[in-house]
Amino acid sequence: MAKANSTFFPLILIPFLVLNLVSGKYLNSSCDDNVPYELNSPFYNNLMNLFNSLSLNTPQSQGFYKTSIGNDQVYGRALCRGDVNSAVCQNCVESACQDLSKKCQTQSAVIWYDECQVEYSYGTLTTAYTGKYPESNNEKVSDPVQFCQVLTNLSTILAKMAKRDELMFATGKRKLTKNETIYGLVQCTRDISSEECGSCLYLAFTDLNGCGSSEGGMVLSRTCNLRFELKPFYSEPHTSRNKSIIRASIAATICIMTVAIALGIYFCNHRSKKTGDEEKSQIPVLQEMVAQTPNYVMIKEESNILSSQELPFMEFAVMKAATDNFLDSNKLGQGGFGTVYKGILPDGKEIAVKRLSRRSWQGLEEFKNEIRLIAKLQHRNLVRLLGCSLEGNEKLLIYEYMPNKSLDTILFDLEKRLQLDWTKRLKIISGIARGLLYLHEESRLKIIHRDLKPSNVLLDHLMAAKISDFGMARMFQENQNMANTKRVVGTYGYMAPEYAMEGLFSVKSDVFSFGVILLEIIIGKRNIGSHLNDQAQTLLTYAWRLWNEGQQLDLIDPMLTESCPMQELERCIHIGLLCVQEDPAERPTMSEVVVLLETKQISPPEPNKPAFSVRKIVRHIVIEGEFSSTKDQSVNQLTISSIAPR
Incomplete structure (x- = not known):
């Protein structure tokens, strides 16, 4: 080619x-x-x-x-x-x-x-996925579990590379054993988007029976292809070609550096013209964001200009009219950083408008954070950010509208919970897992959400789960695994212990939150405040005790008794307990969680004791419907919010 x-x-x-x-x-x-x-x-x-x-x-x-x-x-x-x-x-x-x-x-x-x-x-x-899977190597591998894990990891990495590549093509290999290596290749046609390429490759991978327990496999589609073998089916590049590529890389780097220096000089000179009054304003950075491009957002951060042609800047007057001047009857929910309203645009399209607190610096930080991160992310299990609006101290974020609101408004309501049979609950669990996998491993950025909870999982008209609220999210470098903060933000009951007590967060922090939500979906009760019995103050202690007693099926929501296959539910409880283990290293990654959820042939390892000690460092007091806290036996400033559903 x-x-x-x-x-x-x-x-x-x-x-x-x-x-x-x-x-x-x-x-x-x-x-x-x-x-x-x-x-x-x-x-x-x-x-x-x-x-x-x-x-x-x-x-x-x-x-x-x-x-x-x-x-x-x-x-x-x-x-x-x-x-x-x-x-x-x-x-x-x-x-x-x-x-x-x-x-x-x-x-x-x-x-x-x-x-x-x-x-x-x-x-x-058509650009829709339509797969063909001709015969390939039918020899079976000796260790399907290990093979599946390595193959899943390789396929995830290759899909991520292909989405970023201008040719939408990637090859690679991963060691299986000392003497065995898996070789893989993925490719998409270039008339589909990066997101469609990732979705196509995901569907292609799921078409591999049993995660591909054969030594070779291939899935062909009109818009993407996937292949793997336990032997090389491509050769290494020639040295002369490598030298040419390196020369091209150096030339490209010089060009990029030249442009970057020129832009830096321009924006430094531009900023020096700002008046003293503007510099004292609470939102000078936000004013700069739209100074040069009134139709689209530009964000200045640490001398870098990040622009998004995918995030329109919307007129505040239009949003005000869409929400009937932010009428209380249009209110969908209220949180620590602002209120969310339902709006209707002139063309009839329904939207959700988050009006951030006018005087809250945290609201400003959340505003900038959402634009930096979610504007660059597109996935079926993430709420889509449609645009933003700025006028004076008014800061608005505009999202797609979710007619079924948030998961907690249905899951923890005795009457509405009847809508959630086992098929819908499993679909929600899988959707959350897929959304987190995208954030952690498949997107252009490596994102830690840090505040995953049922009120931040929204449901569309088909009850498909979409993760929302990225105001507390943090971006990691590709080779970064963990970070530390002195300002802990999150919600009591969903924070991993290492994060709440030491300020350490990683992808495993989100895995812990996911495990809590998974167990809540199965049991139909909140982790905190359910008052299950005197011996179990949280859902985790209750689930762990019944698991050790072999009575895990007693955890099932009584409303599921007629719609749920018991073996499938027991497996999900097992996965949930793996996710909430006290030691972050023992928790699975989200790619491993997805494999366990979707591949029944793999037996999960036995879980160890969950974390029960988070509440020991928190003395919470209720202020205007929110949880706040004071510092107790911790060097961290612990901020805990309980945000109303949207």
């Missing part, structure tokens, strides 16, 4: 580049449309012209080309594997087109080769 020119390769794939000169190998095909075309018809002539265009242009377009031909349009696209040169790419596309004309004389078809794929259609080409 690669051109001879070294600039064809993305810099991110330097360790994994390969040069494949093997002739094309047919894998699979699908003649989707039963409507045949006639030879020498307008459709046939357009199709032949399309094949010629794909064969000619795909190698010249970095291995991917999409076009349409004729008035009676025929749409087509071709994709070459990211590790083949232009000659191999052209030969493969030509062979695929010839085979398609012989195998499928219908108005829609697709064919896959080892080095390329070609698709055409009388109508617009």
